[in-house]
Amino acid sequence: MVCSDVSLDELVGFHVGIDAFGYANLGILYQAEFPVGAVYCIRAGAVKLMKSTPSGEHRILRVLKTGDVAGLESAFAETYEHTAVAIGKVQACRIPITHFRRFVAGYPDLQVRLLQKSAAALREAETWYSAMLGSGTPARVRVARLLLRLRAGSSDRIHRLSLDDMAAMAGITRETVSRAISEFIRMGILVKSGSGMNTRHFRGDMPALEKIAQPD
Amino acid sequence: MVCSDVSLDELVGFHVGIDAFGYANLGILYQAEFPVGAVYCIRAGAVKLMKSTPSGEHRILRVLKTGDVAGLESAFAETYEHTAVAIGKVQACRIPITHFRRFVAGYPDLQVRLLQKSAAALREAETWYSAMLGSGTPARVRVARLLLRLRAGSSDRIHRLSLDDMAAMAGITRETVSRAISEFIRMGILVKSGSGMNTRHFRGDMPALEKIAQPD
DNA sequence: CGTGTACTTGAGTGGGCTCAAGCAGGGTGG
DNA sequence: CCACCCTGCTTGAGCCCACTCAAGTACACG
Numbered sequence: 001m002v003c004s005d006v007s008l009d010e011l012v013g014f015h016v017g018i019d020a021f022g023y024a025n026l027g028i029l030y031q032a033e034f035p036v037g038a039v040y041c042i043r044a045g046a047v048k049l050m051k052s053t054p055s056g057e058h059r060i061l062r063v064l065k066t067g068d069v070a071g072l073e074s075a076f077a078e079t080y081e082h083t084a085v086a087i088g089k090v091q092a093c094r095i096p097i098t099h100f101r102r103f104v105a106g107y108p109d110l111q112v113r114l115l116q117k118s119a120a121a122l123r124e125a126e127t128w129y130s131a132m133l134g135s136g137t138p139a140r141v142r143v144a145r146l147l148l149r150l151r152a153g154s155s156d157r158i159h160r161l162s163l164d165d166m167a168a169m170a171g172i173t174r175e176t177v178s179r180a181i182s183e184f185i186r187m188g189i190l191v192k193s194g195s196g197m198n199t200r201h202f203r204g205d206m207p208a209l210e211k212i213a214q215p216d
Numbered sequence: 217m218v219c220s221d222v223s224l225d226e227l228v229g230f231h232v233g234i235d236a237f238g239y240a241n242l243g244i245l246y247q248a249e250f251p252v253g254a255v256y257c258i259r260a261g262a263v264k265l266m267k268s269t270p271s272g273e274h275r276i277l278r279v280l281k282t283g284d285v286a287g288l289e290s291a292f293a294e295t296y297e298h299t300a301v302a303i304g305k306v307q308a309c310r311i312p313i314t315h316f317r318r319f320v321a322g323y324p325d326l327q328v329r330l331l332q333k334s335a336a337a338l339r340e341a342e343t344w345y346s347a348m349l350g351s352g353t354p355a356r357v358r359v360a361r362l363l364l365r366l367r368a369g370s371s372d373r374i375h376r377l378s379l380d381d382m383a384a385m386a387g388i389t390r391e392t393v394s395r396a397i398s399e400f401i402r403m404g405i406l407v408k409s410g411s412g413m414n415t416r417h418f419r420g421d422m423p424a425l426e427k428i429a430q431p432d
Numbered sequence: 433c434g435t436g437t438a439c440t441t442g443a444g445t446g447g448g449c450t451c452a453a454g455c456a457g458g459g460t461g462g
Numbered sequence: 463c464c465a466c467c468c469t470g471c472t473t474g475a476g477c478c479c480a481c482t483c484a485a486g487t488a489c490a491c492g
Binding site for chain 2: 447448449450
């Protein structure tokens with residue numbers, strides 16, 4: 001991660017003007033097409049990256065979790081590429097883009113690392129979409145993969161976002177997602193947990209989910 | 217494009233060891249998991265970037281055309297991310313990775329440009345996959361979008377790759393692709409052209425295709 | 433406790449997948 | 463030069479999964 005890969009001494013001189021922020025559910029970090037103002041290190045929670053289609057709908061392209069950096073792909077562009085929206089409670093630190101650019105300019109090694117991180121994001125996106133694209137892929141498998149992807153860290157906790165969001169990510173309808181999840185719950189490999197609208201998550205049997213996600 | 221964005225004077229000192237190569241149909245430029253040896257500027261033709269799935273199949277993730285640079289995403293990694301295979305006749309210039317890295321190191325501005333290019337690749341991938349993901353998207357629409365994407369430059373020529381390749385890209389079966397294309401041909405908005413195995417392409421009525429591709 | 437949103441569940445339909453033949457057409461060998 | 467074959471493409475019939483439409487239910491929040 002960008003923030004933690006550099007020594008504290010290096011960062012301290014640039015942390016001036018960097019603040020920690022909290023975002024409630026559906027809070028907007030930044031909006032697509034707007035001028036780039038900052039990048040954000042996600043300290044806790046999850047953030048969805050969306051983009052509006054010409055026809056008014058919006059599609060979820062990626063979900064960032066603890067440790068990811070939001071807005072990185074727009075760091076050297078004029079305007080943001082996506083709209084970033086908080087899922088549940090999010091804690092993030094906001095790094096003004098001017099600081100960020102100055103910081104990067106001062107540490108050439110960091111530029112290479114940014115390139116690698118960018119390449120990693122591309123690879124991840126490709127892997128993800130290629131996993132969802134297969135038309136022969138049954139809905140249950142898609143949902144299992146989606147759940148695995150929404151895992152928080154290495155725990156058995158899974159970020160639970162709305163059915164519509166999951167449906168948009170998996171490329172299937174909300175009803176189908178609902179049916180698949182109901183099935184998993186009946187099987188006992190998935191448990192709803194956290195009743196409040198802000199701390200929603202599942203507890204999942206990861207090995208079982210991986211087994212279902214297996215069939216290519 | 218990286219090669220042409222810099223002045224000839226800047227390049228000339230680094231072009232030592234850079235050669236032009238020709239690749240016949242299905243010629244391999246480089247292979248996934250192998251050590252990175254070079255990046256390639258595509259001078260003519262098209263190249264498909266593939267990745268093998270755990271189950272032995274391979275999926276086409278992107279298609280590079282004239283003016284693109286192959287292997288860029290692996291330029292600062294140890295091994296190649298994809299396997300690059302020529303579609304039809306391809307002309308490319310091979311830039312040894314050592315040269316490339318030395319060159320980039322010498323021109324800091326270029327690093328920012330590489331970051332932007334990397335971000336552009338990510339955006340393109342996201343746009344593309346999100347266009348294909350919609351499960352409600354009819355096969356005809358998918359194929360129309362695919363064809364538009366395979367357009368050579370701004371002409372009415374469309375790179376014609378195998379049905380299986382197109383099927384892999386659109387996330388549908390080869391039969392369905394065949395039916396859609398047959399329909400387009402019957403409608404007269406698509407014409408097969410170039411009989412040899414190397415110079416295969418369509419001639420397409422772009423406005424008509426765009427109209428079909430429209431419905432989000 | 434009421435209200436609204438999000439989720440669940442059901443019945444019926446249809447588009448694309450599967451399976452299974454036919455059909456070019458170009459490359460190879462006689 | 464022609465016949466063959468082999469790969470890639472086309473076309474058809476039937477089925478199944480996921481979508482659509484439409485209620486009904488749970489649950490969070492005021």
